């Protein structure tokens with residue numbers, strides 16, 4: 163059994179997004195006031211688009227905010243399934259238009275070939291990350307730590323000291339590049355953003371055991387060094 167993280171429940175995705183955007187904006191501005199810059203790591207997929215829209219309207223000093231992705235599908239940046247595309251459409255606009263964004267995909271044909279270049283490009287990205295927003299798939303993956311990935315690749319993602327690694331899920335589309343577990347846990351605050359009853363069921367199942375490879379979201383939930391707040395809405 164994993165000890166439950168801070169869990170906040172909301173009636174609607176919109177009320178969750180309002181509160182979470184406010185919290186994140188405050189934390190980013192506090193980081194800027196204290197250290198001069200702030201760093202934000204966001205996830206892709208469908209869940210965070212409304213949150214990104216609300217966050218983009220917050221009046222903080224966005225030109226001092228460095229943004230990157232927790233993971234990326236190895237597709238062109240203008241592909242509808244690209245996480246970078248979602249960030250560009252939904253977050254890097256309004257007041258956030260001048261944030262300093264660095265995507266994970268580069269010109270190499272595969273993530274395996276491209277991972278070193280992205281790692282070099284992110285070498286000076288401010289760390290520890292101030293805020294990380296994670297999502298979760300119905301298979302219990304977060305970032306691109308897929309339970310269906312080739313075992314050696316999942317093992318690397320969960321145990322390497324490297325910042326980033328390549329993952330090829332067997333039952334989900336696209337090769338991926340993802341931050342490693344160590345890189346993600348080197349953060350001041352992690353939020354797990356979940357919407358819907360199905361995600362709630364998956365989250366509850368994740369708390370029932372500590373078999374991380376079966377449900378890699380447990381790598382985030384079964385640790386007590388980095389604060390994790392779960393924001394769930396119906």
Ligand SMILES: O=C1O[C@H](COP(=O)(O)O)[C@@H](O)[C@H](O)[C@H]1O
Pocket residue numbers: 205206207208209210232233234235245296297298299300304305306
């Ligand atoms: O493939 C991915 O899936 C997860 C969850 O996505 P969602 O559509 O269920 O919200 C996401 O967190 C991850 O960044 C993405 O690459």
